[in-house]
Amino acid sequence: MDRPQAVEKLVKVFRQYGYEGATLSRISQATGLGKASLYHHFPNGKQEMAAAVLQYVGEWFENTILMPLRSQEEPAQRIRLMSDRLRQFYDCGRSACLLAIFTLGESDDLFHAQVNQMLNAWIDSLAEVMVESGISAKQARLRAEDAVIQVQGALVLTRGLDDTEPFERTLRQLPVNLLEGCHL
Amino acid sequence: MDRPQAVEKLVKVFRQYGYEGATLSRISQATGLGKASLYHHFPNGKQEMAAAVLQYVGEWFENTILMPLRSQEEPAQRIRLMSDRLRQFYDCGRSACLLAIFTLGESDDLFHAQVNQMLNAWIDSLAEVMVESGISAKQARLRAEDAVIQVQGALVLTRGLDDTEPFERTLRQLPVNLLEGCHL
DNA sequence: GTCTATACACCGATAGAC
DNA sequence: GTCTATCGGTGTATAGAC
DSSP: OOHHHHHHHHHHHHHHHHHHHOOHHHHHHHHTOOHHHHHHHOTTHHHHHHHHHHHHHHHHIIIIIIGGGGSSSOHHHHHHHHHHHHHHHTGGGTSOOHHHHTTSHHHHHHHHHHHHHHHHHHHHHHHHHHHHTTOOHHHHHHHHHHHHHHHHHHHHHHHHHTOSHHHHHHHHHHHHHHHTTSOO | OOHHHHHHHHHHHHHHHHHHHOOHHHHHHHHTOOHHHHHHHOTTTHHHHHHHHHHHHHHHIIIIIIGGGGSSSOHHHHHHHHHHHHHHHTGGGTSOOHHHHTTSHHHHHHHHHHHHHHHHHHHHHHHHHHHHTTOOHHHHHHHHHHHHHHHHHHHHHHHHHTOSHHHHHHHHHHHHHHHTTSOO
């Protein structure tokens, strides 16, 4: 078991239980590694594990979800590609978002800067698509924020209602909401 | 210190730290009560404290936020009243939502049913306003869900960006989003 | 109704063998 | 690189005095 493999397991634990709830016991069980082995891969302990998770997810998000937004496809198609990846990433809305989770408790103090940066990266990438579609920078920023709001809110509702439909519907609506008024 | 007073303090702790992060030490400090005293008011311990918090918030939500939706004001005004109460309740978006927090970790297993019920109560109350405004039941339900999505998502973004503007803007937009197409 | 004192499990973390 | 064993601290919970 190398570190990247371990990190993938860690992601699941932190997403399900949050920072405080992600105990070394649960992490040990999820990875199959003993506690001492975990400290071989992450000498600074749980805090480093969470940081590694955040970095891994940040890169995955950048390469898998935001990359389609910068492709040569037409704008609407780029948004649809992002939506498809989001559906996969969040398991149709059943898995929580680390960015939301890490704004709670201790992890907020530790990782607020990274969370802020990742949210802005997402918003900026979305806004760029709209600017290319002829929307003003100011309007593009507002619509991009609204899109992130809708995805995050849909995650909460889908998990709370135990029904993936709100999340699916929100993803379907994204291209329309973002590019309304553009020549499509 | 009687139990209702204690519960009000508990709400803050659970909202800030989540279920697992709300330790008896923090609760003891926040309430000024020793751990043993807490067990006088809540014999079943932390689980009962969280349940009391959820019930208290549920009643407060019902009486303070949903009540205006059933008033005799015109629909748009009812939505505006709800938005004002929401702004107060969530401290302009700086305080997290217990319903979102309790869908994580252990607390999800314990309180999923209550969270589900409270979200549905909110959605139903919103939908009722729209039905009275001439919107079909089906459409009303969809718009109501969207409103909850937007409030929850705006909370995540406002907290993540450390900027209350997205939350404020979302609340301002609610009447328009919900009653678009109605004679206002 | 609140306290001090305490029980016992689990927490994050470390030592050292293999 | 993984393990067993263990540390000091903290977690939830309880006993019993006042």
